[in-house]
Amino acid sequence: MVRATGAVSLRELARVVQTSEVTVRRDVRALEAEGLLDRRHGGAVLPGGLTREPGFPQKSPMATAEKTAIADVAAALVEEGEAIVVGAGTTTQELARRLARVPGLTVVTNSLLVAQALAHANRVEVVMTGGTLRGSNYGLVGSGAEQSLQGLRVSRAFLSGAGLTAERGLSTSNMLCASVDRALVQAASEVVVLADHTKLGTDTMFQTVPTDLITHLVTDEPPADDERASTALQALADRGVQLHVAQLSGADVVAAGRPRPDAPLPGPRRQHSPLRGAQPRGTDQPTARLAEIRRR
Numbered sequence: 001m002v003r004a005t006g007a008v009s010l011r012e013l014a015r016v017v018q019t020s021e022v023t024v025r026r027d028v029r030a031l032e033a034e035g036l037l038d039r040r041h042g043g044a045v046l047p048g049g050l051t052r053e054p055g056f057p058q059k060s061p062m063a064t065a066e067k068t069a070i071a072d073v074a075a076a077l078v079e080e081g082e083a084i085v086v087g088a089g090t091t092t093q094e095l096a097r098r099l100a101r102v103p104g105l106t107v108v109t110n111s112l113l114v115a116q117a118l119a120h121a122n123r124v125e126v127v128m129t130g131g132t133l134r135g136s137n138y139g140l141v142g143s144g145a146e147q148s149l150q151g152l153r154v155s156r157a158f159l160s161g162a163g164l165t166a167e168r169g170l171s172t173s174n175m176l177c178a179s180v181d182r183a184l185v186q187a188a189s190e191v192v193v194l195a196d197h198t199k200l201g202t203d204t205m206f207q208t209v210p211t212d213l214i215t216h217l218v219t220d221e222p223p224a225d226d227e228r229a230s231t232a233l234q235a236l237a238d239r240g241v242q243l244h245v246a247q248l249s250g251a252d253v254v255a256a257g258r259p260r261p262d263a264p265l266p267g268p269r270r271q272h273s274p275l276r277g278a279q280p281r282g283t284d285q286p287t288a289r290l291a292e293i294r295r296r
Contacts, residue, residue: 012063022225046175066196066220069246071095074158074194074218076236077244082155085184086114088139088177088264089160093117100124101215108152108187110145110180112138134176149183157188163202164195166235169211171204178206190215197243198220201232211239 003005010028013016014021060093071094078084086092088111099105100121109115110129118126131145159181161170170193185191191214200222217236222229237243 011165022223025223025225028210033052065248066198067091067094069220069248070194070196070218071098072244073244074192075099075102075257077192077216077218078102078105078158079155082106083108084154085109085149085152085157085158085187087111087181087184088113088137089194091160091196092158095158095194106154108149108154110140110184112140120186130181131180134174137177139177139180140210141180145180146183149180149187152187154188156190156192156215157184158192158194159184160194161208162199162204164217164236165201165203165232166211166239168203168207170195170209171207173204173206175206178208181208186219192216192218194218196220197226197229197233200236201228211236211241214241216242216244218246220246220248 010021010024013028014024017024059123060277067090070091074095075098078099080102082102083106085108086096086099087109090113094110094114096107096109096111096117100105100118103123105123106125106127107114107118108127108129108130112133115126115128118124129140129145129148131140131148132142133139158169162172162180164170170181172181185208193209193214193216195217197220201218214236219233222233235245
């Protein structure tokens with residue numbers, strides 16, 4: 001399956017071999033130790049180092065329950081009348097579907113998927129960057145996208161990526177995507193990273209957001225047997241990143257093949273509930289009109 005598609009989700013593997021995701025995860029870990037595949041994004045890919053990146057068809061079905069729970073929590077960080085930027089990705093697409101209900105919101109994005117999710121939201125203004133379409137993630141990249149973000153100032157940037165570690169922060173496998181994400185970060189007073197547990201402790205080729213620039217991390221509770229993700233989450237908290245840990249519903253926990261995450265991670269950890277109305281660092285809240293944003 002991995003040779004045919006380049007990537008496969010743990011859930012799909014569990015369905016095909018008719019076993020639990022816990023068992024599949026253990027088997028995938030053993031195959032990774034033998035160099036036969038790499039674990040990525042809630043699934044497995046062909047071994048290829050830091051540069052290999054699955055496309056949208058491969059990423060879309062991975063960790064769907066986790067992405068939904070993360071999007072619910074992240075949406076609570078957004079205030080009415082705010083102006084924000086939202087990057088490309090399947091998790092940010094889930095967030096955009098929830099932002100359609102926030103009145104007076106302005107969303108600047110380089111993602112066709114985010115724009116599509118907000119296309120019929122009457123009370124949300126959507127502003128798209130320029131740039132060249134990258135078909136693998138339906139994002140606009142290149143100098144056109146980056147130049148359109150110059151002079152922009154918003155309250156928060158919501159970004160996802162391919163990996164997140166305490167040492168390097170958020171990273172991605174594509175240079176063009178990384179460059180646009182950095183431009184999105186420069187436009188925002190705060191950075192909110194959306195990353196499910198499968199990305200924690202994973203490092204990829206191009207850094208997008210160093211750890212000291214990440215204000216919030218919205219993630220889900222790692223399974224008890226995922227030491228890499230749990231260690232990374234603890235290390236990020238120790239570096240001052242504010243954690244918002246989404247809890248999966250009972251049905252989603254069963255579907256994901258993992259026990260309900262009742263117990264917190266060991267050791268001290270800063271865990272912050274997603275309170276509405278958090279103020280950006282060093283600036284006032286921007287208005288929701290793009291013309292006023294660009295004058296800042």
